[in-house]
Amino acid sequence: MIEDQASSLRKMNQSRLIKVIAVTGGKGGVGKTNITLNTAIAMAKQGKRVMVLDADLGLANVDVMLGLRVEKNLSHVLSGECTLDEVLVTGPHGIKIAPATSGTQSMTELSPTQHAGLIRAFSELRSQVDVLIVDTAAGISDMVLSFARASQDILVVVCDEPTSLTDAYALIKILNRDYGVFRFKIVANMVRDVREGQELFSKLSKVTGRFLDVALELVATVPFDENIRRAVRKQSAIVDAFPASPAAVAISQLATKAAGWPIPAQPGGHLEFFVEQLVAGKVAGN
Numbered sequence: 001m002i003e004d005q006a007s008s009l010r011k012m013n014q015s016r017l018i019k020v021i022a023v024t025g026g027k028g029g030v031g032k033t034n035i036t037l038n039t040a041i042a043m044a045k046q047g048k049r050v051m052v053l054d055a056d057l058g059l060a061n062v063d064v065m066l067g068l069r070v071e072k073n074l075s076h077v078l079s080g081e082c083t084l085d086e087v088l089v090t091g092p093h094g095i096k097i098a099p100a101t102s103g104t105q106s107m108t109e110l111s112p113t114q115h116a117g118l119i120r121a122f123s124e125l126r127s128q129v130d131v132l133i134v135d136t137a138a139g140i141s142d143m144v145l146s147f148a149r150a151s152q153d154i155l156v157v158v159c160d161e162p163t164s165l166t167d168a169y170a171l172i173k174i175l176n177r178d179y180g181v182f183r184f185k186i187v188a189n190m191v192r193d194v195r196e197g198q199e200l201f202s203k204l205s206k207v208t209g210r211f212l213d214v215a216l217e218l219v220a221t222v223p224f225d226e227n228i229r230r231a232v233r234k235q236s237a238i239v240d241a242f243p244a245s246p247a248a249v250a251i252s253q254l255a256t257k258a259a260g261w262p263i264p265a266q267p268g269g270h271l272e273f274f275v276e277q278l279v280a281g282k283v284a285g286n
């Protein structure tokens with residue numbers, strides 16, 4: 001009997017092991033939502049069960065981009081009106097999308113009811129998920145920082161514009177200084193070719209190397225590709241609509257790579273840990 005309980009507990013824990021990736025960038029319009037969505041769909045095509053958490057209430061919402069009908073969002077989950085499973089909408093290849101909550105309230109300043117609602121929402125989640133990808137808003141709000149620091153891997157999307165580099169630097173600096181984050185995965189987006197992506201990465205790592213103690217890794221260079229816009233106009237994703245186009249190939253490679261990133265040993269690899277981190281404050285001593 002005790003043996004049974006122990007094994008079902010073990011099974012439950014194993015089933016809740018999850019990879020959590022946040023997609024950030026600091027600057028608006030650098031391609032965060034497109035990278036999120038296409039990485040999610042590419043991972044789903046590779047057999048992963050993927051959930052996208054839309055933490056951005058911008059105009060180009062994940063659901064809007066795919067032409068999906070959304071009735072309830074995360075704010076209804078936070079208020080306890082419905083469960084997380086009830087707000088999930090299903091996108092291409094079975095990806096689950098948790099639609100954005102309204103407002104820009106900080107995750108660290110939730111009311112006690114919302115706090116309990118969030119914890120309950122994730123602990124009651126019945127949908128089986130291997131990978132959770134969080135699309136964050138532009139800027140460096142508390143909301144963005146909370147989602148980033150709670151995730152295991154942080155993708156920082158940059159493009160070759162001075163403001164993109166300065167905003168990415170500012171984001172990395174705050175996450176490092178105030179939240180103790182050390183590793184960042186860089187995606188060079190809208191570049192001409194791999195070389196330009198590497199140059200962009202060098203520019204960013206030169207400044208971080210001078211002023212911060214962080215480790216940056218270039219994980220993808222996604223070329224500028226008109227098919228991204230063409231796919232969006234068709235309310236589709238480039239990895240589906242134009243899978244052989246250069247950006248789709250680059251993002252599919254990123255998805256394959258991301259699937260191999262290790263999930264931390266307990267407790268960091270658990271969904272509960274993500275939620276705990278989400279609502280926790282800055283690291284002590286900072």
Ligand SMILES: Nc1ncnc2c1ncn2[C@@H]1O[C@H](COP(=O)(O)OP(=O)(O)OP(=O)(O)O)[C@@H](O)[C@H]1O
Pocket residue numbers: 025027028029030031032033034035056058059060136137138189190191222223224225226228229232247
């Ligand atoms: N590799 C690319 N090639 C061509 N166009 C791209 C590429 N990546 C993104 N775009 C275009 O750039 C625009 C911004 O993309 P997206 O909405 O994904 O950015 P974002 O960072 O999520 O923006 P926001 O900060 O507003 O949420 C869109 O019009 C999109 O089609």
Ligand SMILES: [Mg+2]
Pocket residue numbers: 032033034056058060136137
């Ligand atoms: Mg976006």
